[in-house]
Amino acid sequence: MAARIPTLDLVKNYSEVKDEMLEAIRSVLESQSFIMGPEVRLFEEECESYLEGVSAVGCASGTDALLLALMALDVGEGDEVITTPYSFFATASSIVRLGAVPVFVDVDPKTYNIDLEKAVSAITPRTKAFIPVHLFGQMAPLEECIVEFERRGATIVEDAAQAFGATRIADGRIMRAGAMGRIGCFSFFPTKNLGAYGDGGMIVTTDEKIAGRLRRLRVHGADSTYFHDEVGLNSRLDTLQAAVLRVKLRHLEEWNEQRRVVAGRYYALFAENGLMGEVTIPFELQGNRHIYHQYVVRVKNRDELQKHLDREGITSRVYYPLPLHLQRCFSFLGKKPGDFPESELLSRETLALPVFPELAMEDQARVVGAIKEFYMK
Numbered sequence: 296m297a298a299r300i301p302t303l304d305l306v307k308n309y310s311e312v313k314d315e316m317l318e319a320i321r322s323v324l325e326s327q328s329f330i331m332g333p334e335v336r337l338f339e340e341e342c343e344s345y346l347e348g349v350s351a352v353g354c355a356s357g358t359d360a361l362l363l364a365l366m367a368l369d370v371g372e373g374d375e376v377i378t379t380p381y382s383f384f385a386t387a388s389s390i391v392r393l394g395a396v397p398v399f400v401d402v403d404p405k406t407y408n409i410d411l412e413k414a415v416s417a418i419t420p421r422t423k424a425f426i427p428v429h430l431f432g433q434m435a436p437l438e439e440c441i442v443e444f445e446r447r448g449a450t451i452v453e454d455a456a457q458a459f460g461a462t463r464i465a466d467g468r469i470m471r472a473g474a475m476g477r478i479g480c481f482s483f484f485p486t487k488n489l490g491a492y493g494d495g496g497m498i499v500t501t502d503e504k505i506a507g508r509l510r511r512l513r514v515h516g517a518d519s520t521y522f523h524d525e526v527g528l529n530s531r532l533d534t535l536q537a538a539v540l541r542v543k544l545r546h547l548e549e550w551n552e553q554r555r556v557v558a559g560r561y562y563a564l565f566a567e568n569g570l571m572g573e574v575t576i577p578f579e580l581q582g583n584r585h586i587y588h589q590y591v592v593r594v595k596n597r598d599e600l601q602k603h604l605d606r607e608g609i610t611s612r613v614y615y616p617l618p619l620h621l622q623r624c625f626s627f628l629g630k631k632p633g634d635f636p637e638s639e640l641l642s643r644e645t646l647a648l649p650v651f652p653e654l655a656m657e658d659q660a661r662v663v664g665a666i667k668e669f670y671m672k
């Protein structure tokens with residue numbers, strides 16, 4: 296029996312960078328400077344030059360990045376924040392955690408990103424922020440709505456947790472995920488396309504005042520140690536994680552490009568095998584450089600297919616089985632099945648297939664072969 300194909304192979308990834316990584320970690324261990332050591336600022340600087348025109352503030356996780364971003368905007372009770380119901384939980388929990396109301400807007404059935412026209416229609420005088428998610432590694436075309444949101448006094452906070460390095464060409468300019476709106480949030484959870492060896496996150500902003508506030512909020516709201524101007528969080532980016540991320544950032548372009556190669560091979564394999572009717576492959580919007588943090592297809596009989604793949608030694612995942620508006624903890628919002636039909640349909644039909652830079656062509660052929668066997672039997 297051939298080896299099991301995982302959705303992501305971090306062991307293989309580690310073996311590629313092992314020497315650099317051990318050296319980076321050793322240097323932190325020798326300094327014994329674990330909290331806000333020099334690597335944190337160095338990594339922030341490297342992100343600033345990678346993303347161009349932003350200030351970067353490291354923090355403890357992607358969830359905290361969202362929470363800190365909304366705190367820096369004084370989002371609280373009585374405020375509304377527009378977002379998508381088809382995302383990871385943290386996108387909406389950060390809003391609810393601060394006493395504000397998430398106003399869900401359904402997604403575009405092709406890209407699975409929030410429908411921007413509907414998002415603009417959802418603006419009210421109480422809208423304080425808008426959190427679009429660049430889902431699975433593909434950017435939402437925010438240039439279509441930035442002006443309107445800003446004009447109506449709502450700040451755009453991009454949830455770019457799945458899209459470090461994704462770009463978009465629009466209006467003759469290159470836009471980078473996280474650096475299009477006023478604030479962008481990243482996660483370095485180990486399985487993200489830029490993943491640490493533990494938790495980590497980052498907020499980037501084009502607004503220096505907000506950057507200063509974020510730097511204070513991540514250290515208990517203190518401007519200088521033991522003098523607190525406001526109540527913040529304990530949410531720093533760990534120095535060891537910053538050292539790990541500095542090594543990985545050097546390889547990110549190459550890894551993202553390789554993810555695109557893997558996606559291109561899936562496309563060819565599905566086409567050659569006559570599966571384009573059964574399998575809806577990811578749709579890359581004009582101008583986008585999708586970095587395929589996830590390679591998510593849309594199929595009928597999804598759960599049966601997943602079981603079949605599992606029996607064939609192929610791991611796949613469902614992102615996300617229950618849209619956010621139907622989560623029990625948000626039942627107080629009074630949403631019900633049918634309110635966001637596109638998201639609800641996606642939660643029944645999407646399946647994330649193995650995708651990672653090191654994924655071999657033969658393994659992809661096995662994945663597609665197993666899918667063919669399922670639909671053609």
Ligand SMILES: *Cc1c(COP(=O)(O)O)cnc(C)c1O
Nearest residue numbers: 356357358383385456482483484
């Ligand atoms: C991973 C993720 C987060 C949260 O990041 P953590 O680092 O796990 O806290 C937020 N939003 C989206 C879309 C994510 O995928």
